Amino acid sequence: MQWTGLNELREKFLSFMESKGCLRLPSFPLIPKDDKSLLLINSGMAPMKKYFTGEVTPPKTRVTTCQKCIRTPDIEEVGITDRHGTYFEMLGNFSFGDYFKREATAWAWEFFTKVLEIPAEKLYISVYQDDDEAFDIWTKEVGVDPSHMVRLGKADNFWEHGSGPCGPCSEIYYDRGEEHGCGKPDCGVGCECDRFMEVWNLVFTQFDNDGHDNYTPLDHPNIDTGMGLERLACVMQGVDNLFLVDTVQNIMKHISSIVGVNYGEDPKTDISLRVITDHIRSTTFMIGDGVMPSNEGRGYVLRRLLRRAARHGRILGYTDPFLYKVADTVIKENESAYPELRDKRDFIVKVIEAEEDSFSKTVKQGMQMLEDIIAKADSKVLSGDDAFKLNDTFGFPIDLIKEIVSENEMSVDIERFQELLQEQKDRSRDAHKNAGAEAWLSDSIDFSDVDKTEFKGYKVTSCESKIVAMVKDGERVKALTEGEEGLIILNRTPFYAESGGQIGDTGVLVADNTVVTVNDTTKDASGIFMHTVKVEKGVVAVDDTVFAKVDSKRRMNITRNHTAAHLLQAALREVLGTHVEQAGQLVSDDYFRFDFTHYEAMTDDELEKVENLVNEKILDQLDVVSEEMDIEEAKKLGAMMLFGEKYGDRVRVVNAGDFSIEFCGGTHVTNTANIGLFKIKSESSVASGVRRIEAVTGEGVLNYLNSVLFVVNKCTEALRINNPKELVQGSIRIAEEMKAKDKKIEELNQKLAKNATEAVFKNAKRYKGIRIISVAINGATVDLLRDMSSRAVDTDPTTVIVLASINGDKVTFICGCGKDAVANGLKAGDIVRKVAQIAGGNGGGKPSMAMAGAKDVTKVDDAIIAVEGIVKEMADSLGLED
Known part of the structure; x- marks a missing residue:
């Protein structure tokens, strides 16, 4: 061998x-x-x-x-x-x-x-x-x-x-x-x-x-x-x-060259190199197959793998984004068998880089949360629940958590952390353990005796049909009577079944003295169309002949939106680049949404260009031709394929004047002029690297413009602007006036704070070299309390000040300690916690500044009066001298 x-x-x-x-x-x-x-x-x-x-x-x-x-x-x-x-x-x-x-x-x-x-x-x-x-x-x-x-x-x-x-x-x-x-x-x-x-x-x-x-x-x-x-x-x-193995080793060698650590030198660093190597292989292939980072499902798996790999980069001492660079080697080692990796290289790299940047920000957020938890902690042990939240939500490494808390003379409840971690693993394992068994199951009803439905809806919206099967409450039945609901299967149908993001048709089935409403249409993997129905009048039975009629107006609105979605994708690729691919869509009768791969928010200029380009193609009155052909012929035409979709030897191709050529089984207009108008309503983020556009066509555009005009008129009335054309300038003027008033209010608050602070200082007490100030100022904002506290400790570093404010049913306490008071061992977090507990609250913070909340407004005065005793008791316990 x-x-x-x-x-x-x-x-x-x-x-x-x-x-x-x-x-x-x-x-x-x-x-x-x-x-x-x-x-x-x-x-x-x-x-x-x-x-x-x-x-x-x-x-x-x-x-x-x-x-x-x-x-x-x-x-x-x-x-x-x-x-x-x-x-x-x-x-x-x-x-x-x-x-x-x-x-x-x-x-x-x-x-x-x-x-x-x-x-x-x-x-x-x-x-x-x-x-x-x-x-x-x-x-x-x-x-x-x-x-x-x-x-x-x-x-x-x-x-x-x-x-x-x-x-x-x-x-x-x-x-x-x-x-x-x-x-x-x-x-x-x-x-x-x-x-x-x-x-x-x-x-x-x-x-x-x-x-x-x-x-x-x-x-x-x-x-x-x-x-x-x-x-x-x-x-x-x-x-x-x-x-x-050769290809895997080449990936690991690239990682080693970046982080400066070689495999085989240290068992601990070997762990991190293996984690990064495995996870970057997985994530590169997952993104290449259309998985995007998110907080649920397969997107969460992807995010967890990327963040675990990035975390191990940090364990190796490398904090800059680097995984996106290694993805290039993964692609190079595998592109001979999986050329789609090469084709999607730019997008894969961008998604990984964006997720690494996001993780860096998350680490910063986790650090701030950890510091807050430590500041408010009333024991020397960080709870396992807090540690797990930091680890699970923020991807914060448990080793880093332990290191940081040890610097604050604390430890972590590792037993509880491991317990929660195990519970999570058990849930994950339970969710996966029956996957092999479930892989053999099907949620479809047994229709093995039913032939594939003949779909007539590309050419007609009504036809005569025969009922071949019925379902009620999950069981096959022979008939449905007036008022009953169920599923009806026809030998042929004009009703389009929900597929490819296009919703199913609705309409009616009629016969002598019988009316059946079709509320939805779906199909199973074998091509059997299932009509969700309610019998409005009469009785229908298997083998009955009915006249099937689609709601034509609704269907036309759907086809307008579907063809517009094709034009939109072509326009996006022209304006943004060929990395744009469909990541999902919903085509309904009143609007459509189109999800696409793109790694940043579109600018107003880009949105305008895309919208104008689609409308230009509508006004050009391009013929829209739908025809079946061999898949190789379709590929030669340059037809867009939905990535990850499996196609047979024969495919249906929709060609809109050669501007948009796509594989598609949906219904479409015959000429782009039938769309009428196109308007983008919104552009937003769906997940990392996936954007969403919601848009309307035809009557939907008029309805949308009328709703916008209604809002504009109401705004002009509310702002007392006579002419809607002056709304923008009027709004700017009012915003500037409000900004000026806010500035004036802030100046007045500063003066009030200064005056209040001077009054408070006069009532200060001294004990063993510490100046003690405590007062309640009802209605004061948190910012005002902080400002007053800062002024007090700035004027005298021996100061310990506790301020309280009641706003409605909310009580806020703030404590500040000057640098000399802190040097003597007094801590604002300890003081404010004891004060707040008198009013049924709790809190904490840093030694120099801390905040607490409370629930019992009737106890606020008691808490403020108790401040002097609390500070004196602490001074005595610290052995301070006069």
Whole structure:
């Protein structure tokens, strides 16, 4: 066997499986399509589950892939050891009722021993203990030495997740040599030491489990194999772990050159290098597949990975953004297999850089929060809840938290912190543990006896149809009576089903003495249209013939908005750049929203250019042509594809005068002039690197302009401006007048503060070298209290001043200590806390300035009177002398 690079191994495997008649499919995107059970694709079979269940017909019964995968249930373990990683590639070959055990085992052995030339004596095979068929195939047909065969139990060699398709599996192990073993006499396959590495798992899906361990043979058994590409590379490159594989090592070397730390020099820095290397691989691929940073779902996973990587950069002593630079190396090492990374390079880099900048600001916010917590703490222990909040919300490293609090002679309740961290891990694990089982489930009702619906709505908005199925309360029924609601499936329909961001059509189904309202239209993965209905009059039954009629006016408004969305995307790419791609959209009858990839807010000038360009194309009266064609022909036309979407050999292309050419299955106008007018209502941020435009067309523009005009007229009335044209200048004038008045008020407040301070000083008490001032000033603002306190301590550094103010039912206390008072051991935080507690409150802060709140306004005077005693008691305890 010869040293082989990771990229070469991938190609060798896929080419080999192609030679066996398998169709090579590109990796599916990491974002699951039509699968709510997974946040991210985590195995080779996950994106093909509907091929296995029969819900969708596969493009061929023999398929091979190299699938990008993300697994994140144990993120915190990544880096601690060299075994854990979040991103990996899974090689696999699949049979959907085609070949079975004989072919799967023979091909696996041929690929290992003939193509890769791995010595047969280095390979061991495990089979399910009761699978005599597989054992005989391996030994009698493939020719594996029986001494290299192992029978294992259900936990190791039977693949199942609750109910559904399942079956025995057979695993191929590579013997790394005695030097990697535990030395025990019984060391072998299944031992927990590092000698025998599982490389390839062949799953023979031949049974259906009813959930009660009753197994029924499948009529058409399947094959599902999975082999980690990085793990195979470890074998072929003679290295111990994935971080030493060639492409991964090149990424780590780039990181090392930036942070100035080399791998293998220190176990602690090795952890950080592994974390950064793994996480930048994951995040580069995730962003490339359309995942954007956010605070929920897969976007939160992305953000957490990026911030954990940035945090470990700081642990290595590097605080400047650098991950975006390393992304270039990730792209370079993988672009031969995944050219989309190269195509989206600029965008990937921008998103990572923006997230790093955001994390830097978050660290600053976390630092301020930590300082406030320390200042207000009434014990020497930072609570585990506060530590967890800093860690979870702000991504603040626990090691840094411990270091900072120790400088303030405090510690962290690590036990409680770990408890909360474990609870979070458990929640995450619970959410993911059944993913394999759920991958086989479908939330659709069984329509296996129903043919795909014939959609007529591109050309007509009404037609005669036959009812072929009905559903009520989740169950198939034969009829629906007056007042009942349910689903109706027609053999043909003019109703567009919600898809691609375009909402479903509404309308009516009518027959003799029967009227059925259609409130929505959707469809399942097999192309069956489901009409959500309510029977307004009469009775409808399966096999009835009805006249289906779409709400034409609503449909026309939707088509205007959909075609305008296409023009908008083309205009955005012309004005902002070709990095702009659709990141989501909603096309309804009254407005549409378009989410797109862009890393900063659009300027007013850019928005005006985009809006003008769309309206220009509307006025140009461009013909809009929608037609089906071969996908290769569409690509030659330069048709825009929705990134991450899987397309068949035949696609529908919508061409608006060659200005906009897109793959699209939605409904559109026939000429851009039909849109009428286009107006952008707003532009905003959806997530880091994703912007959103909301816009209107046709009558929607008139409605929008009328609503704006209404607001303008009301504003002119309220501001007593005669002419709406003078609204801007009038508003500016009024704002300047208010600003001048605010300045005058501030000047008066300063004078009041000075006068009040002088009056307060006259009532000051002295005790053991400390000047004590306390007074309540009802209605005073916090700023005024702070200003008075600052004046007091500035005039005499021995001052301790406590001020109180009541505003409604809110009580505020402020304490200031001059530098001499602080030097003597007096702390404003301690004083204000004790004072506030008298009025049912609490607070704290820095030794020189602190603030507290309270609830009982009736106790404020008592609290102010108590100040003198509190300060004297503290002075005595500190041993101050007169």
